[in-house]
Amino acid sequence: MTEARQFVPVRIAILTISDTRTLENDTSGQTLVDRVAEAGHLLSARKIVRDDIRGIRHVIRDWTNRSDIDVIISTGGTGLTGRDVTVEAMRPLFEKEIDGFGMLFHMVSFPKIGTSTIQSRATAGVMKGKYIFCLPGSPGACRDGWDQILRPQLDYTHKPCNFVEIMPRLEEHLQRTKS
Numbered sequence: 202m203t204e205a206r207q208f209v210p211v212r213i214a215i216l217t218i219s220d221t222r223t224l225e226n227d228t229s230g231q232t233l234v235d236r237v238a239e240a241g242h243l244l245s246a247r248k249i250v251r252d253d254i255r256g257i258r259h260v261i262r263d264w265t266n267r268s269d270i271d272v273i274i275s276t277g278g279t280g281l282t283g284r285d286v287t288v289e290a291m292r293p294l295f296e297k298e299i300d301g302f303g304m305l306f307h308m309v310s311f312p313k314i315g316t317s318t319i320q321s322r323a324t325a326g327v328m329k330g331k332y333i334f335c336l337p338g339s340p341g342a343c344r345d346g347w348d349q350i351l352r353p354q355l356d357y358t359h360k361p362c363n364f365v366e367i368m369p370r371l372e373e374h375l376q377r378t379k380s
Contacts, residue, residue: 210243216273240352329372
């Protein structure tokens with residue numbers, strides 16, 4: 202038997218990590234905001250923070266404590282330059298890393314930008330029952346990451362499986378430690 206599923210809107214926060222962007226010129230963040238809305242999800246928060254480990258972690262810790270946010274998507278700071286510190290800020294916060302996200306992102310971007318995809322350190326993980334996805338800072342990378350990975354995985358109707366259906370179980374390890 203096939204079970205028909207109804208779409209479940211997810212509450213998403215968008216974080217742009219940049220020393221130079223403002224809301225007026227943040228094309229990557231706006232790309233994600235537009236796609237989140239088009240997919241039927243809810244935008245819970247949007248912010249721009251400088252490429253600074255402590256500043257990034259402050260926002261992430263605040264957002265993972267909010268009950269109106271299920272998913273955080275960041276854009277920017279995943280490259281190789283000295284100012285790119287998103288990965289260094291995020292990875293220590295992850296309770297679990299979603300290893301396949303970076304690999305899949307490279308597979309998606311390779312046909313478009315070839316070997317230049319190697320310069321991206323796109324990553325993802327789980328913290329306090331929230332998904333955190335770190336995309337590069339270009340609108341094209343945000344489109345590719347959203348359209349080909351995040352949109353289907355954040356759609357409860359996507360089969361055979363998706364991130365939404367396991368969302369309630371992300372903190373099971375906490376239940377085990379209480380027992």
